[in-house]
Amino acid sequence: MFDRIDNLFKVFPIIALGLLSLSVGCGPGDRVEVYPTKGVVLFGGEPMMGGGAISFVPIDSQAGKAAGGTVDKEGNFTMSTYDPGDGSMAGKFRVVVMQSTSDEIETVGDTDIEGAADSEAEAESTVPVAKRIPFTYADPANSPLTVEIKPEGPNELTLELSK
């Protein structure tokens, strides 16, 4: 009985090796290191209205997946790359901000009757014109905002937008 337990201990490293090779074999491929990044978008000193999207465009043709995030109605955002909220890779980026200024009205599916297909799917404005950010911030080539994400952090950004 005792030498059988000994045998088990001899087999154990093989099992451990097997499990190890399993975990190595399924590791993520060409992922780059990402660092937690979050911040707030201000327009004229106040949080940007309406929410929207934020995207990092690498300035010096850097390889690796570029980060993005959703800006909430209070102007806050958290960048994600591979998993929600994991951050951005390090480097210099042009920041592109898209503002959502209208909302689609919630609709219900129609019936299958001819003529029932009326649709008032026009936009419902959620942001007054004075609170809308200039288009240049949504232009990936010309947005004036730039940031640098550093591995040592903390990457807490305050993006000041102006007219």
Added chain:
Amino acid sequence: MKAIVTDSIGRRRVSLHPRHGFTLVELLVVIAIIGVMVGLLLPAVQAAREAARRMSCQNNLKQMGLALHNYHDTHRVFPPGVVNPRDPNPNGANGSGVPAMGANWAAFILPYLEQQAHWEGVMTIVQERPEVVDWYGHGVYVNRGITVGSQPLPAYTCPSHPSADHQMANGTAMEHLGRGNYGANYGKGGYGRVHTGDGRVGGPMANNGKLSMTDIRDGTSNTLMVSELKFRVTGANRHQDTRGTWAYGAMTASLLTTRTGPNSPVPDGVWGCRSEPAEGMPCIQIGSPYTENYSAARGYHPGGVLGTLADGSVNFYSESIALDIWQALGTRAGGEAPRTE
């Protein structure tokens, strides 16, 4: 019972070939080894299955590339991304009888994908209802046997996508459109002609576009033509999400941009979507102006998306591709020097 056990032990002792049962420890070791081997094998089997599905998706893209080339041979131009008389904003016109959004590239190449019956359905609807897209898959026509748009077509469905048999139903009269997984490339800008009309920004297809090979000055081997799109699988509001709908010529339904990278974490800016980051499908509503709609190529293959270039070749693009290379692939006349990583 006892007598037999004693008996058998006695027999074993005298036997030249000793036989005994397995102890618990030995059994556990064997199970552990089998467990490890299965653990090693199962991911390999799954990977092989995904590889086969991916091949099927690649084949679909190849067929689309051929169909687009055959269309080009016949008409001397690539099909428009979508016929859109109210370019760029057909909103509010759908179902009103006003010509809004018409046939898209996926409809125009139907005859070249051996879908003649569906193409005749398109033409019937075009002649009877100039506003067209509202009536794809509509009960009025489905009852007459014209089912174009209402069904997913195998040619436009990537098997890597989790199956879901639902149709779009966003209340804008385009209720019954079947899902699809492919989008024409509109370049690195957005939906409107302000972007797609400019060769430095737009792709090989555009709203009302009549672009030919000669317009693709970056070279057909350096310009993306078709790539992949996802549609929603879960969530109560998935029917209202227009993303991944083959017969609907809206951004992210059957059109995409290279403004953001493959499988980008940047939310797509489209009209008629409900964000679902958990499915890798974040989005925000951009309805005013409609010209600014954009959408990333998205797929279910691990690590990237497949795409057909304008020369008809099919490649896999890693989601780690440098964004400027991806955007250069998206433009038809960007003048970027071809560069690989």
